[in-house]
Amino acid sequence: MISLVRVDNRLLHGQVLETWLPRLGVKEVVVADDEAASSGLARAAMTLCVPPELPVRIEPLRAIDFGALAASGWPVLVLVRDVAQLAEARAAGLTPAQAPRLNVGNVHFGPGRRCVTPSVFLSEDEIRTLRELTAAGFEVEARSVPTEAPAGIEEIERRYAAAR
């Protein structure tokens, strides 16, 4: 089963390994990222930083079989780099039944992006994508670590409107 699909600009790092993995009891991590999959350095570094008993797969987004991940008997965490990749994953066949929760963990500041949580900056396009995913039946939340209060889509939109 897919416990969580997480958007994180830094993909695999301390927050994921030290907080989400133990909280969700994750037994496999899938990094769905074209750039990381094509980089030997990224593959070596990511494999190095996880405990030896935890399998990590680094594959291009299009190569991921979400149905098979959802059907696996253990909790899987899927990492993507940007909000746009959530829409791509949905286009590639990801359904709310396979992965009900979409977490927006870390999106760095950039042109056109406004502050939604201390670690998440989103553009209008990205908020529209999240709204569409919510309408499609996914549960969307923004927070970096499990102990932070999650911000749902309404809260995300409210904060975006309030931010300059």
Added chain:
Amino acid sequence: MSPARVPARTLARVFWRCLFLQAAWNRRGMQNLGFAYAIEPALAVLYPEPARRREALERHLQFFNCHPFMAAAIVGGAIHHEERVAAGEEPASAPIRYKATLQGPLAALGDGFFWTALRPFCGALGAAGALVIGVPAVVAAIVLYDVIHFSLRLGLFRAAYRGGDAVIPVIARLGLPLAAERLRAAGVALCGVAAAIVVLRGAGAAGAAAGIVAALAAGAGYAALARGARLLPTAYVAALAGIAAAVAGHLHWSS
């Protein structure tokens, strides 16, 4: 013509500046200002022309965040790549890609080894030691922590400067995740020793009731650690320990 290599003196200045990586931490770029400040002396050597230097400094102002100790490897490796950019052997994107690729995984390694293993272990060592030999144990624990983290920082900075991407096998050979596991186990054992000393001394000094309170405090601390994630419940543990200490003190003075 710019020199192809950064002199050792400049590397030493960069390493010194790495120690202040988080001084200008901010939400938009996180450690970006600290990184640009650290690498600036090397860029000044590699790019004597102001326009190229500005361009180089600007690319290092992009978002950056890593574990502050492990980041030394990324600064060293970024200089490795900048030397090749200055010599026209690599595109300007090479150092940026190096930083972006390694910041997450090295942060995970650093969090796991330094924050959740070495630091608690040294803390437990200081606490247990303080019960036996007093303040010098605390000083020794801090010195131990600093010697280990500082030599790792320096070693990783040098290895990454020399080898660039080849720093990854060097880090792999350190076996940090396994070392972290052992340090955590040793730290837990030390906490058990400290708890036993406190219970025995409490019971000896103020009767069985104080011993029971100390044992309960140790049990509560263990339960909090066993239950929660590893990074955050330390605040709760500290609060519980404080309350237990107040109760124990009250029992002691009233007995």
